[in-house]
Amino acid sequence: xxxxxxxxxxxxxxxxxxxxxxxxxxxxxxxxxxxxxxxxxxxxxxxxxxxxxxxxxxxxxxxxxxxxxxxxxxxxxxxxxxxxxxxxxxxxxxxxxxxxxxxxxxxxxxxxxxxxxxxxxxxxxxxxxxxxxxxxxxxxxxxxxxxxxxxxxxxxxxxxxxxxxxxxxxxxxxxxxxxxxxxxxxxxxxxxxxxxxxxxxxxxxxxxxxxxxxxxxxxxxxxxxxxxxxxxxxxxxxxxxxxxxxxxxxxxxxxxxxxxxxxxxxxxxxxxxxxxxxxxxxxxxxxxxxxxxxxxxxxxxxxxxxxxxxxxxxxxxxxxxxxxxxxxxxxxxxxxxxxxxxxxxxxxxxxx
Amino acid sequence: xxxxxxxxxxxxxxxxxxxxxxxxxxxxxxxxxxxxxxxxxxxxxxxxxxxxxxxxxxxxxxxxxxxxxxxxxxxxxxxxxxxxxxxxxxxxxxxxxxxxxxxxxxxxxxxxxxxxxxxxxxxxxxxxxxxxxxxxxxxxxxxxxxxxxxxxxxxxxxxxxxxxxxxxxxxxxxxxxxxxxxxxxxxxxxxxxxxxxxxxxxxxxxxxxxxxxxxxxx
Numbered sequence: 001x002x003x004x005x006x007x008x009x010x011x012x013x014x015x016x017x018x019x020x021x022x023x024x025x026x027x028x029x030x031x032x033x034x035x036x037x038x039x040x041x042x043x044x045x046x047x048x049x050x051x052x053x054x055x056x057x058x059x060x061x062x063x064x065x066x067x068x069x070x071x072x073x074x075x076x077x078x079x080x081x082x083x084x085x086x087x088x089x090x091x092x093x094x095x096x097x098x099x100x101x102x103x104x105x106x107x108x109x110x111x112x113x114x115x116x117x118x119x120x121x122x123x124x125x126x127x128x129x130x131x132x133x134x135x136x137x138x139x140x141x142x143x144x145x146x147x148x149x150x151x152x153x154x155x156x157x158x159x160x161x162x163x164x165x166x167x168x169x170x171x172x173x174x175x176x177x178x179x180x181x182x183x184x185x186x187x188x189x190x191x192x193x194x195x196x197x198x199x200x201x202x203x204x205x206x207x208x209x210x211x212x213x214x215x216x217x218x219x220x221x222x223x224x225x226x227x228x229x230x231x232x233x234x235x236x237x238x239x240x241x242x243x244x245x246x247x248x249x250x251x252x253x254x255x256x257x258x259x260x261x262x263x264x265x266x267x268x269x270x271x272x273x274x275x276x277x278x279x280x281x282x283x284x285x286x287x288x289x290x291x292x293x294x295x296x297x298x299x300x301x302x303x304x305x306x307x308x309x310x311x312x313x314x315x316x317x318x319x320x321x322x323x324x325x326x327x328x329x330x331x332x333x334x335x336x337x338x339x340x341x342x343x344x345x346x347x348x349x350x351x352x
Numbered sequence: 353x354x355x356x357x358x359x360x361x362x363x364x365x366x367x368x369x370x371x372x373x374x375x376x377x378x379x380x381x382x383x384x385x386x387x388x389x390x391x392x393x394x395x396x397x398x399x400x401x402x403x404x405x406x407x408x409x410x411x412x413x414x415x416x417x418x419x420x421x422x423x424x425x426x427x428x429x430x431x432x433x434x435x436x437x438x439x440x441x442x443x444x445x446x447x448x449x450x451x452x453x454x455x456x457x458x459x460x461x462x463x464x465x466x467x468x469x470x471x472x473x474x475x476x477x478x479x480x481x482x483x484x485x486x487x488x489x490x491x492x493x494x495x496x497x498x499x500x501x502x503x504x505x506x507x508x509x510x511x512x513x514x515x516x517x518x519x520x521x522x523x524x525x526x527x528x529x530x531x532x533x534x535x536x537x538x539x540x541x542x543x544x545x546x547x548x549x550x551x552x553x554x555x556x557x558x559x560x561x562x563x564x565x566x567x568x569x570x
Contacts, residue, residue: 216521228523242443242461261447268356268524297524303357309447313364313531320365321372328373332380340386 006207007046020045027204033223044208051207052107052115054145055089055155058138059131059165059174060121064156065091067193068200084203087115090133101134108148116206117149117184119177122158122165126173142180151185151212152177155199157295160188160219167301178219185212188219192295195276198224218298220270229292230266232274235259253289263307264291271296356524359531367535374542375550382551395567399560402569406560407553427475434472438465438508466515473508476501500544506533 010020024045025038033041057065069092086092087107090100107115119142124130128137136144146152154177157163165174178186189199202221205213213221230236238244238258245252245259258264266274269292273284286292291307294300304314316324353361413425439445443459450456459465480501483489510530513519519526541547563569 222521226521228520230523231517231520239443240462242459244443244459260444268527270521298354299357304360308451309444310527311444311448312451313360313448315364315368315452320369324369324372325376328376329380331373332377333384335377335381336384339381340384343386 005046006048006050009050010046017042024204027201041204041208045204048207050085052111053084053086053118054104054107054115054149055086055118055120056133056138056141056145057089057091058119058121058123058142058159059172060156060158061164062091063193064120064159065089068155068196084116087111089118098134104145108145112148114150115148116203117145117152118155119152119159120155122162122172122174122176123180124165124172124174126171130172139180142177146181146184149184151187151206152181153199153202154178154186154188154190154219156194157190157192157298157300160190161298163192164301167299186219187212187215187221190218190220190225190296191271192300194296195224195272195278197276198272216270220296224272224276225270225296227270228267229269229271229274229286230264233266233286234274235286248289259286259289259291261309262291263293263305263309265294265297265300265303265306265310266292267310269294269297269300354524354528356528356531359528359535363532363535367538371538371541374539375547378542378547379550390565392566394565397564399564402564403557403561406563407556410556410559424479427479431472431475431479434468434475435504435508438469438472438511441465442469442511462515466512469508469512473505473512476505476508480505496544499540500546503533503537503540503544504546507537509533 007020020042021038024041025035027033028035028038028041085107088100088104090096093100093103095103121131121138123138123142125139128139131138133141154160158165158174159177162170162174162176162179165172166176176188178188187202189202191198198221201224202213205221213223216222216225218225230239233239235256235258238256239260243252243255243257244261245257246261247253248262253259260267264286266286273292274286277284277287293306294303297303304312413421437460440449441457441460442465443462446456446459480498483493483497483501507530510526510533514523514526514530517523537546541549
């Protein structure tokens with residue numbers, strides 16, 4: 001089955017050439033590629049062999065898997081996802097126990113150096129027993145699987161940056177894939193969860209061009225993470241006019257004004273939510289009336305309250321300021337005392 | 353920890369703490385200095401009224417110098433007003449001030465603030481250049497003057513660059529630099545000449561009241 005071409009596989013699933021071209025045109029558009037490349041993407045996809053993908057879920061909540069497998073309708077993106085040879089994903093596969101591990105080992109052996117390794121979830125370093133698969137710790141499994149991988153796709157913020165398991169106080173010592181693997185190309189597809197078409201877009205680009213896409217400083221595809229949500233937000237004009245919702249049920253909220261004052265982290269969050277949107281392009285959190293929580297960014301869980309405006313800093317509390325004032329007063333009294341002593345001495349030394 | 357986390361967290365905490373320590377230190381040190389006993393009987397008008405009059409009178413140029421300091425005077429007022437309007441009425445600043453004061457107020461539209469900030473920055477830069485080339489000003493200016501000018505200009509520069517998205521893929525870094533520039537201002541405030549923002553009006557009052565006691569109009 002792995003030797004079947006992607007094009008043949010899609011045709012066998014009833015996908016027409018026109019349908020494939022539509023998907024490729026959309027993919028080219030999302031990834032800011034020239035529209036003329038849609039034909040090339042389609043041609044390359046049709047001729048591509050189904051790549052072997054080994055998906056290792058570590059410390060995760062299965063939200064990323066839910067996101068990518070979410071089938072509101074049998075979409076072309078879903079079919080592309082199916083078109084890969086997903087040789088190991090213990091949440092989705094029917095096999096379990098030793099049979100599943102055997103399948104993984106076989107797939108790795110047969111495709112050594114060529115398979116894509118997908119990882120969701122962070123890797124605990126605090127104690128190997130915190131998360132194991134078939135008795136093997138996550139860190140050992142990742143290192144073993146990474147050796148034979150052509151590239152690694154870290155799916156979700158946990159795999160990309162440590163995510164929620166890595167949040168303060170990080171009880172399991174959770175780290176991201178990039179913290180452990182340094183000698184393989186890593187594509188971080190962050191988000192909690194990431195947008196499904198971002199994952200399929202990355203896979204399509206890899207299948208088409210045989211190389212990883214252009215990445216930003218955090219290893220994320222620029223095509224999807226090149227702009228902040230604030231830059232592309234449909235509520236941006238209200239921000240510019242200084243019109244903000246002050247509470248979730250005030251006049252501003254009802255009129256769809258900017259959610260900055262309600263803690264929206266859109267200005268510092270790079271993701272495609274505002275353009276690609278969710279649930280087959282229906283909407284995204286800000287459109288549903290809630291600010292962005294910045295889930296595609298590192299340490300988003302530890303950036304202060306979700307409902308604190310971005311400009312609100314952690315300056316301390318009233319008691320810390322009172323303590324600072326008391327310290328200042330003490331130093332001031334001491335300096336005044338010294339100054340008075342100097343004044344007195346000067347007076348005494350002055351000849352009358 | 354990212355630069356933005358650092359700017360919003362520990363850096364802001366320490367900047368605020370150092371600013372409070374510095375302000376209270378200087379105020380306490382000044383107020384508690386020994387003063388000569390005034391053995392004469394008070395003369396002249398009510399000292400409070402005289403103090404308030406001095407605050408008002410010293411906020412406008414004296415008639416004798418009116419012509420020679422017009423530029424300095426008008427630009428001085430203009431940039432102070434622009435700076436404080438930008439600080440107080442840029443909408444994203446309001447939640448920060450509200451978190452400290454406990455109450456907020458409506459902001460101005462961003463376009464209005466950007467125009468104000470740009471004019472303010474242009475004036476500040478013009479005054480800085482003037483300080484550097486003016487034959488008298490450049491002689492009497494010291495390190496404090498230049499550093500104070502720098503820390504007052506920096507939040508405007510970083511703020512405008514951040515707002516204009518000049519580095520769109522490093523927007524969070526620009527926000528961090530903007531916050532850090534404000535923190536630099538906060539730390540320098542009690543140490544340099546910009547401390548006059550705390551002492552200017554009380555000192556004018558004090559001068560007026562003290563001279564009034566001696567029967568002199570200040």
